[in-house]
Amino acid sequence: MSATSATARETSGSAAAVPVSFRGVGRAFDTAGGTRQVLRDIDLEVQSGEIVAILGPSGCGKSTLLRIAGGLDRATEGGVSVDGTPVTSYDPRSAVGFQEPRLLPWRTVAGNVALGLPRGTSKAVGREKVARLIELVGLAEFAGHRPREISGGMAQRTSLARALARNPGVLLLDEPFGALDALTRLKMQDLLLDIHAAAPTTVLLVTHDVDEALQLADRVILLGSDGETPGADIRQVVVVPGARPRDRGSAELAELRGRLLDGLGIDRHGVARGIESTTTIPHYPF
Amino acid sequence: MTDASHTALSTGAAIHDGDAVRVAVNDGTTSIAAGREASAGPETPSGRRRLVDRRWFRIAGGAIIPLLLLGTWQWVSTSGLVPLSQLPSPEMVWLAAVDLAERGLLGLYVAISTQRVFIGFAFGGAIGLALGAIVGLSRLADVLLAPTLGAIRAVPSLAWIPLLILWFGIAEDSKVILIAIGAFFPVYTIVSASLRHVDRQLIEAGRAFGLHGVALFATVQLPAVVPSVLSALRLALAQSWLFLVAAELIASSMGLGFLLNDSGQNGRIDRIFLAIILLAVLGKLTDSVVALVERWAVRRWA
Structure with missing residues (x-):
């Protein structure tokens, strides 16, 4: 792990984490029958180098919020600023x-990573950086392969390397591991933590996976609607204790998981059954 | 072992230790090779290709029906079932070809027809590419141009001929323009439609990485439509031969269409057969060349 961290530090070089702030962000979409409010009154300050997970039921506007932060969508109210300057485009x-790797099928893995290089990167510097990033995500042997020749997990790692090639101050991840199988997802989470530990950029991570949020984030933002006002806002902000990497089986996290699942409207079953068991199941001495 | 599981393995391996990397990576390579075989379809697990995928069989198999037709033709024409004035024998057609070649006309006709097709195809294809790109990329151009071009496309090819002859005379210009019209529309239609349907997610990814305008076009949209541009060009080439005959049938003094028309008026059925066979062979040959380029492009860009 230490070897990877060293590589990541070299690779990131000039990347400086920047803060992101959401001020009264709202987004309404025009529909056939008028407008539909998706997000409202989102106020959030993300510190430099912080990992914030955005959690919420599907369709609540998590991705929309992330896209607004990246300039791929526009807020209808309020706005987002990165490092003090407003995001316009x-x-x-x-x-x-993205959730899908979205690689250009006619380019090799290396060519796709190179797409992320900032404009004006010289060829030699770019080539070296791409090689290091591919090494970092463990795809050195596959640099010359086309996206259709590699697995979904490898494609997603390529996509991550492409994002890192930007030297981003903010890394916006929209359910990046959502389409992967459980085991690959855990490995990818560790990889992301390694990268972050070596070069602490600000990370905004949209996910539908409570465990993933607890494993990765400093804070978890729970989006949801109160059922009366249209549009989702921030229902809960959970500060996740403990330094990363965290024990996936810790009791403290299990308690937080229960709270977040409650917030998502999922019955956690555990509490009710626990109470029942103490009253109905006979214990020693009988 | 699934792809996903060895991905997980190699991720871990890359982070933790060198030996495992080798194992995981080797594993990855073999399973990818296996995947390619599976996706290639025709290859059987033992590596033997099925008969219909062998090169020699494809060539020999394609020749079976033409040879059968030639044999039947020879038999029917010599048996006297059909009078020779309706169906000349293959030998008569061959002699007609030799006769025309000796007078220097066969080569001239083939050359002039091919030249007209190539020039018309080049102009029509190039203009089709340009307008197709403009209409496919710009919503404004789509609103302004698409209805008019659609209406022009609806005009049957033969309807242009009297107008073109009045405007440009019976020299080369009118014929080349007619062929260009024929080549233009398939290219224009397919290019504009395929540009409009380039995967939005890829375009958005391109935008997210700072590409826009010409750079976005060159990096994402253009490569994405290369295979369809080539099938459009292939279709346009076939249209060009079609429009060539239309152009040459009406007013010309040489070319394969002229040979057809002239022979029809003089009752030279052997030459009619010759012209038809030449058109078939030339059309197929030029199409095969573009098909080769198309296959390369699909491998390279898709």
């Missing part, structure tokens, strides 16, 4: 990792 300080 595509912002060179942020890099996006």
Whole structure:
């Protein structure tokens, strides 16, 4: 792990984490029958180098919020600023990792990573950086392969390397591991933590996976609607204790998981059954 | 072992230790090779290709029906079932070809027809590419141009001929323009439609990495439509031969269409057969060349 961290530090070089602030962000979409409010009154300050997970039921506007932060969508109310300057359109300080790898099928893995290099990177510097990033995500043997020749997990790592090639001040990840199998997802989470430990950029991570949020984030933002006002806002902010990497089986995290699942409207079953068991199951001495 | 599991392995391996990397990576390579075989379809697990995928069989198999037709033709024309004035024998057609070649006309006709097709195809294809790109990329151009071009496309090819002859005379210009019209529309239609349907997610990814305008076009949109541009060009080439005959049938003094028309008026059925066979062979040959380029492009860009 230490070897990887060293590589990541060299690779990131000039990347400086920047703060992101959301001020009264709202987004309404025009529909056939008028407008539909998706997000409202989102106020959030993300510190430099912080990892913030955005959690919420599907369709609540998590991705929309992330896209607004990346300049791929526009807020209808309020606004987002990165390092103090408002985001209007595509912002060179942020890099996006999508849920799908979205690699160009006619380019090799290396060619796709090179797409992320900032404009004006010289060829030699670019080539070296791409090689290091590919090494970092463990794809050195596959640099010359086309996206259709590699697995979904490898494609997603390529996509992550492409985002890192930007030297992003903010890394915006939209359910980046959502389409991967459980085991690959855990490995990818560790990889992301290694990268972050070596070069602490600010990370905004949209996820539907409570465990992933607890494993990765400093804070978890729970989006949701109160059922009366249209549109989702921030329902809960959970500060996750403990330094990363965290024990996946810790009791403290299990308690937080229960709270977040409650917030998502999922019945956690555990508490009710526990109470029942103490009253109905006979214990020693009988 | 699934792809995903060895991905996980190699991720871990890359982070933790060198030996495991080798194992995981080797594993990855073999399973990818296996995947390619599976996706290639025709290859059987033992590596033997099925008969219909062998090169020699494809060539020999394609020749079976033409040879059968030639044999039947020879038999029917010599048996007297059909009078020779309706169906000349293959030998008569061959002699007609030799006769025309000796007078220096065969080469001239083939050359002039091919030249007209190539020039018309080049102009029509190039203009089709340009307008197709403009209409496919710009919503404004789509609103302004698409209805008019659609209406022009609806005009049957033969309807242009009297107008073109009045405007440009019966020299080369009118014929080349007619062929260019024929080549233009398939290219224009397919290029504009395929540009409009380039994967939005890829375009958005391109935008997210700072590409816009010409750079976005060159990096994402253009490579994405290369295979469809080539099939459009292939279709346009076939249209060009079609429009060539239309152009040459009406007003010309040489070319394969002229040979057809002239022979029809003089009752030279052997030459009619010759012209038809030449058109078939030339059309197929030029199409095969573009098909080769198309296959390369699909491998390279898709």
